[in-house]
Amino acid sequence: MLYPWQTDDWARLNLERERLPNAWLLTGPDGIGKGRFARHLAMSLLCDAPGAGYHPCGRCEACHWFEAGSHPDFRLLAPPVDDEGEGGKTGRKLAQIKVDAVREVIDFAHLTAHRGRGRVVLVEPAESLNPAAANALLKILEEPPADVLFLLLADAPQRLLPTIKSRCRPFQLSRPDRETALAWLAEQGIENAQVEYVYHGEVPLFEHDPALVSVRREFIDGLAAPGFDTVNRLAELVEKHKLPLTRPVQWLQKWLLDLAGLRLAGHIRYHPQRRAALEALAGRADLDALMRCQTALTGIAPYGQHPLNVKLQVEALLMDYLSVFIPARPAATR
């Protein structure tokens, strides 16, 4: 099933079916449903009796197989699932698609289709192809065996090899407008939908975990009223809930962005409901220190999933954060 905001994109895509590409590159920001769109498309290509508007029938054998994840003519090329942290819980995925997986897909593409409706390979996300894997995919993308179609998904197509992009037909998926998104979120029964929607960069699909939301709220309460105990209290909070470093890092990043945005441009993106607190802090912030703190966050961000001593890291970051507000020191002798 498509999301309600995807029907126009679907109609637009259907126009291109007369001239199928070797590979479609579906792009658009994270959280708008590219994966679901791509699967709907793959299913429609493999369906025995697609209905009006090319939608898969959902009843034929192919559709059943597809939904059960066992269609022999469909392959998903994705980073291996990490046993320790299931992708969803830990946020940013680091795993890569390796060249061996690509070789398997190449072999798969050279087999004959089981059901005579061609074969579909979904690469999700294409950015996770490591360089060797991406290069290994080039030849088959350009000259795939007859009836093989690739679907590549990318939030950041810029990061793909130009040689990959050059072999794909781009197709940009739309993000829903605010009303559509909020209406849909309300239907899903998400508490505080508006706040969450805004906090997640105005995309409708985000991981929603009420427990995590309340930890986040507590953390940001702490950021909003920095004091002597802030460092300890917040670091302990993170530790108590066994959060990966990436959580507090992202919370701080968004908070600092709003501080800087308010200070320099009168603009708040993520925490509009906390304007008063932000205004009070922005006035006291030292811009240089703020930028340094932000740089430190960027520096640590790649290690958000590493088993570092999270508490120690969070403490260090929070110290940086506090130093943003320390009033100008009295003159020291040189």
Add this chain to the structure above:
Amino acid sequence: MSYQVLARKWRPKRFADLVGQEHVVRALANALKSERLHHAYLLTGTRGVGKTTIARILAKSLNCEAGIGAEPCGVCQACQQIDAGRFVDLLEIDAASNTGIDNIREVLENAQYAPSLGRYKVYIIDEVHMLSKSAFNAMLKTLEEPPAHVKFILATTDPQKVPVTVLSRCLQFSLRNMTPQQVATHLAHVLEAEGVCYEPAALTLLGRAASGSMRDALSLLDQAIAYGVGEVAEDGVRAMLGAVDRRYLFSLLAALAEGDGARLMAEADALAERGVGFESALSELSLLLHQVALAQTVPAAIAPDDPERDALFALAAGMAPEDVQLYYQIAIHGKADIGLAPDEHAGFSMTLLRMLAFHPVEGGYSAPPAGGGRPAAPSIPAAGGHEPARAMHDGEGHAGAKALIARISGRPAAGESAATPPEAASENSEPEPASASAEGAPGAVDMASQPLRAASVTLSASPASDVVPPWVEEPSLAEEAVSHGEGRKVAAGAPTPLSTAEPDSEAVVANVDEAVFDGDWNGWVARLSGRMGTARMLAQNAALRSWDGQRLELSVSEAFRHLASRDYQEKLRAVIRECFGPGLELSVRVENSAEETPAMRDARVRQKHLAQAKESLENDPVVQLMVREFNATLLPDTIQPVQE
């Protein structure tokens, strides 16, 4: 799923059908005609310009039953089988999916046996840069003394990753990017043959969007035909390509130049709505900043008929060259870090905010913005005040700060002393950057006392660009088509900025004129950067890799790859030769090195000066008195180090 995409259907089968690679085709045709064939060829060029295509046609030329020649018949068994991809003596190896030594060894062992059908056994090794080191080594022996019946054709988008030992054994051809015009013309030809109606303007748009690659162009054309339901019209193509219109960039930069934060953020939001990728927006932004810098340093470089010319010069007049340089650096870093932000929008906004935070408080460059005084950088409201933090200064505060700094430092405020009328800025090469003239200033101690880095740089045994392939067989062709051009002459008559230097700079030039380059790259660039013209862009962002008294090897990081282009290299070479004699050689390679470039050094020095200025203000008795007696607040982000 039986439609064949245009890029595949229209892959040329004869040299005559190739677009834009006449220089390579001519060289190959001559070699084929005279049967003076090299045993290994390396085809390089960006994606979709025809490397694999040329390799396959060459394989036909070598094996056509009608005889070796540039026009294979296309109908004999060999030709047909090669076209169909099943000729036994053509081995097309995808180096990327067969990277290992075992694959290569197996293939090479096979090479010693005579061809079974054809004249030659032809090995096309595509994406050759992906081979492992051991695989390359295994290949070397065969490349060195191949059996007479074997021809190698290697192809890659990334020759930098191919070992020198391999490069030196190949005759190298670099394929050119196609011009938008060449692409459009070819698309028209395809559409006519396909019986599809089109508007020429649509093809011009596609030609530009393809950025040099015919494959990209044909992919887009496929999509355009689908999108336009069987016809290719301008409106449809424009809509399909999305707003690749650069107007938003100009408004972004204008807002930045005016220090208008609110507008800057509004522009960023508008980008998200239009579905413009933030990462590509940052690339575009750095590209535009680059052009602004160009407009400031060498106005003549901007084509008179450039539709964006006026807008470009308006920006160039409104921004100080140092700021442009700084924004450029921030944009490049912002782009590199965008994946580390919570989302791309956040990364983009933060990058703009950083630029804003560095936005100069005063400056003699800015053309007065409409509506009076230059909008000032924002500042902190008085501590404890209720005024929202976004309150902007009204300009008076800055005048006050300026005067204060001037009084305390006993110098005129920077804005006054550094004022250069915009005309002068754009006409003359460039005002003196702080570092170029800072010899006498306190900050200069820093760079003067720096040890000569270059002295400790060890010379790498065989730098890639040093090796000239042994194309003894066809020197005349080589000159024309072969890349690796140390051989290309620097245009003799080209006036260099050096010769037009202002009178007071002559001493400097004369000083270094006879001199031998002492290995202090950063120091030299700092002394000369104001007089280098465009070469400065490359010089500023390059680090010294090695120097042996004769050959200067520089490296630029991946982010500045565009600066390693031949144009920039030639300009810099001209400047260097003017200083150190005509015999001096220069090469530039793209690699991420840990060496500090002049631009990085400048940024560091600038930061240091800023910190010093801040410290001296904080420690200044007058300031302290004002803080104590009048409850004054120092606005740290309004501090600008005074540049002499």
